[in-house]
Structures are given as structure tokens and as C-alpha cells.
Amino acid sequence: MRIRLDRTICDGFGVCAKHAPKHFSLDDWGYASLIGDGTVEEADRDDVLRALFDCPVHAIVEIGDNEFDGEARPGPAAATEEAPVFEARWGYAQ
Numbered sequence: 001m002r003i004r005l006d007r008t009i010c011d012g013f014g015v016c017a018k019h020a021p022k023h024f025s026l027d028d029w030g031y032a033s034l035i036g037d038g039t040v041e042e043a044d045r046d047d048v049l050r051a052l053f054d055c056p057v058h059a060i061v062e063i064g065d066n067e068f069d070g071e072a073r074p075g076p077a078a079a080t081e082e083a084p085v086f087e088a089r090w091g092y093a094q
């Protein structure tokens with residue numbers, strides 16, 4: 001399981017750090033940061049899910065393994081077949 005925290009909508013309630021202190025830290029004003037890269041071990045899954053569901057502003061989301069998480073850009077997709085070539089002539093695509 002992987003998660004992402006959107007700090008722009010975190011309202012500093014601190015619920016996440018209470019439920020899953022291994023994955024969330026709070027700054028002096030109570031706003032959360034992720035600890036680590038968002039990867040959640042199976043043993044921590046329940047605590048993190050509780051934090052996710054209890055976050056009043058839904059700042060924590062689960063992301064899929066192949067989903068772009070904003071940390072690194074996905075590489076170019078491998079070309080599996082040649083892209084079709086469209087030639088525009090007189091306003092028509094052929």
C-alpha cells in the first residue's frame with residue numbers, strides 16, 4: 001500500500017499522527033508531513049487506513065503502485081507499435 005499526503009489541504013487536526021505515528025509527523029503548528037516515501041508495510045496498514053479515513057479534510061489518499069505520486073516523473077511509455085500517421089489534406093484526415 002502507498003499513500004500520499006496533500007499538505008495544501010491539511011488543516012492540522014493531528015489525527016493522522018495519533019493513529020499512525022510511524023508514518024506522520026506534525027510540525028509546531030500541528031500540520032502533518034509524511035515520514036518516508038509513503039510506502040506502508042502490511043503491519044501498519046490498519047493504523048494508516050484509520051488515519052486516512054479519520055482525516056477530516058481527506059488530505060491522505062491511497063495511491064496505486066503505478067500512479068504518479070508527484071515525486072518522480074514516469075518514464076516514457078515504450079512504443080509497442082508504430083503510431084498511425086494522419087495526413088491532413090483539405091481539412092480532412094486520411
Ligand code: SF4
Pocket residue numbers: 005009010011012013014015016017024030031032054055056057058059060
Ligand atoms: S489528520 Fe489530516 S488534517 Fe489532520 S494533520 Fe493529518 S493530514 Fe492534516
